[in-house]
Amino acid sequence: MPSIDQIPISIVSPDEMLTGQADAVLTEIAGMLKRLLDDGIEGSIDLRGLALSGADRVWLEKQLGRGEVEIMLEAGGWSVLTETAYPGVWKVMHRDDRDRVVAELIEVAFVPAIIRPDNGDVKKGHESLLLNLKAKTAGV
Amino acid sequence: MERSDTLQEKMEQNGMSRRTFIKYCASLASLMALPPSAAYAMAEALGKAKRPSVIWLPFQECTGCTESITRSHSPSIEGMIFDMISLDYQETLMAAAGHQAEEALHAAMKENYGKYVLIIDGSVATGLDGAYSCIAGRSNLESLKEAAKGAAAIIALGSCASFGGIPKANPNPTGAVAVSDIIKDKPIVNIPGCPPIPVVITGVLAQFLTFGTLPELDKLGRPKAVYGETIHDRCYRRPFYDQGKFAKTFDDEGARQGWCLFELGCKGPVTYNACATTKWNDSTSFPIESGHGCIGCSEPDFWDAGGFYKALSMPADPLKMAATAAVAGAAVGVAISFANRAKKGAAKSAHETTKLEDLEK
Ligand code: SF4
Numbered sequence: 001m002p003s004i005d006q007i008p009i010s011i012v013s014p015d016e017m018l019t020g021q022a023d024a025v026l027t028e029i030a031g032m033l034k035r036l037l038d039d040g041i042e043g044s045i046d047l048r049g050l051a052l053s054g055a056d057r058v059w060l061e062k063q064l065g066r067g068e069v070e071i072m073l074e075a076g077g078w079s080v081l082t083e084t085a086y087p088g089v090w091k092v093m094h095r096d097d098r099d100r101v102v103a104e105l106i107e108v109a110f111v112p113a114i115i116r117p118d119n120g121d122v123k124k125g126h127e128s129l130l131l132n133l134k135a136k137t138a139g140v
Numbered sequence: 141m142e143r144s145d146t147l148q149e150k151m152e153q154n155g156m157s158r159r160t161f162i163k164y165c166a167s168l169a170s171l172m173a174l175p176p177s178a179a180y181a182m183a184e185a186l187g188k189a190k191r192p193s194v195i196w197l198p199f200q201e202c203t204g205c206t207e208s209i210t211r212s213h214s215p216s217i218e219g220m221i222f223d224m225i226s227l228d229y230q231e232t233l234m235a236a237a238g239h240q241a242e243e244a245l246h247a248a249m250k251e252n253y254g255k256y257v258l259i260i261d262g263s264v265a266t267g268l269d270g271a272y273s274c275i276a277g278r279s280n281l282e283s284l285k286e287a288a289k290g291a292a293a294i295i296a297l298g299s300c301a302s303f304g305g306i307p308k309a310n311p312n313p314t315g316a317v318a319v320s321d322i323i324k325d326k327p328i329v330n331i332p333g334c335p336p337i338p339v340v341i342t343g344v345l346a347q348f349l350t351f352g353t354l355p356e357l358d359k360l361g362r363p364k365a366v367y368g369e370t371i372h373d374r375c376y377r378r379p380f381y382d383q384g385k386f387a388k389t390f391d392d393e394g395a396r397q398g399w400c401l402f403e404l405g406c407k408g409p410v411t412y413n414a415c416a417t418t419k420w421n422d423s424t425s426f427p428i429e430s431g432h433g434c435i436g437c438s439e440p441d442f443w444d445a446g447g448f449y450k451a452l453s454m455p456a457d458p459l460k461m462a463a464t465a466a467v468a469g470a471a472v473g474v475a476i477s478f479a480n481r482a483k484k485g486a487a488k489s490a491h492e493t494t495k496l497e498d499l500e501k
Pocket of ligand 1: 373375376377378379399401402406408428
């Protein structure tokens with residue numbers, strides 16, 4: 001009997017066709033950028049909610065290119081936020097604590113909102129820093 | 141230990157950061173087809189949400205739905221949401237038993253009258269006045285009517301609660317029906333699947349907690365965001381279908397090349413669910429990826445739809461379709477699914493038993 005790796009099964013990825021959806025995504029991004037510039041309104045597109053083929057994704061990736069910034073965020077798993085060649089347009093990939101992709105977005109913003117700490121977090125950070133300083137002064 | 145009142149407090153107790161929570165909400169928003177910006181609103185509102193009472197009654201079921209939910213991934217946050225809701229009655233999970241359990245159920249119903257979410261898994265036996273399925277000496281039928289009275293909303297979890305499922309399969313000896321066949325005056329969300337995709341229930345609960353609303357439903361009462369498209373619409377083998385490349389047996393060259401499983405009985409074209417995108421077993425794969433066609437388990441009467449290995453109907457002219465598929469892929473799927481619904485209806489009235497030959501055709 002052949003061992004399992006001798007059984008000649010090869011699953012071929014069929015994602016070879018461009019569906020035309022990626023063009024529409026690009027046009028939408030251009031509209032969002034204009035809104036960001038004119039009114040400061042941020043926007044995002046859920047890439048997993050679109051029926052993009054593998055080929056569409058490769059095409060879109062190529063069109064968007066890469067910018068100068070890449071942010072790694074570790075919060076319940078790694079996230080990578082990459083600036084595209086168009087400042088203000090970010091590619092965001094969130095992974096969970098088991099490294100599975102849980103969200104894939106295009107964000108149009110000066111800085112993606114998840115990066116900015118909120119007031120409550122800064123306040124708590126400030127309080128704990130003060131406690132730390134106090135402990136140091138007290139020689140603890 | 142005292143239980144925290146809001147999810148925010150619970151998160152802080154668990155050392156979970158706001159960003160972790162926003163990420164989780166982003167994945168829920170994506171699943172529920174809410175705009176990605178809703179993730180922030182969701183995170184804020186969910187953080188402040190108080191624990192709602194949830195009563196979960198199991199009827200004619202196999203406990204597969206509970207298994208699916210309790211073994212779902214991301215135990216840290218989904219588990220927390222379950223921890224955060226006040227699961228006042230769930231026979232499989234609760235420590236109490238017998239009279240104690242029944243008392244807990246009635247106390248929760250009284251205390252939260254008009255406000256609790258009622259989850260039902262399993263179909264409702266109506267034969268012999270419901271005597272085929274009883275808990276604590278009362279029929280499921282009776283318990284359902286009583287519990288539904290005080291519910292703010294009902295979630296029918298799994299194909300049995302949603303549509304009758306396997307207990308309702310021909311010849312339906314217990315007179316099994318769906319929850320919606322009995323209860324007519326409460327909002328009901330059907331989450332079919334055998335079992336259903338675990339994250340869908342968290343998504344529905346999260347939306348209810350966040351916005352106080354239920355998701356938009358299709359004509360079968362299913363959240364449109366999850367059940368809005370067929371497996372076929374999102375299937376990675378779809379280009380092969382469009383090119384007319386079909387596996388004819390489970391071990392032929394086509395099967396090895398990963399061709400479309402339509403002729404081997406795949407019910408993907410008539411099955412509305414999100415398995416092809418959310419996948420199963422920690423997002424590892426879904427049945428078609430493992431080489432087996434979809435059996436259509438989230439559709440009404442799937443068990444009587446003519447045999448899992450019988451092709452729905454032959455595609456009209458697959459090669460011709462390929463030329464137009466790139467522009468009209470979805471429309472092709474819709475046309476096929478209409479044709480198949482008619483066929484499915486016919487199969488239902490003349491139920492055929494699946495024989496070994498069907499599997500080997
Ligand atoms: S028929 Fe089944 S295997 Fe073929 S493309 Fe549709 S869902 Fe995928």
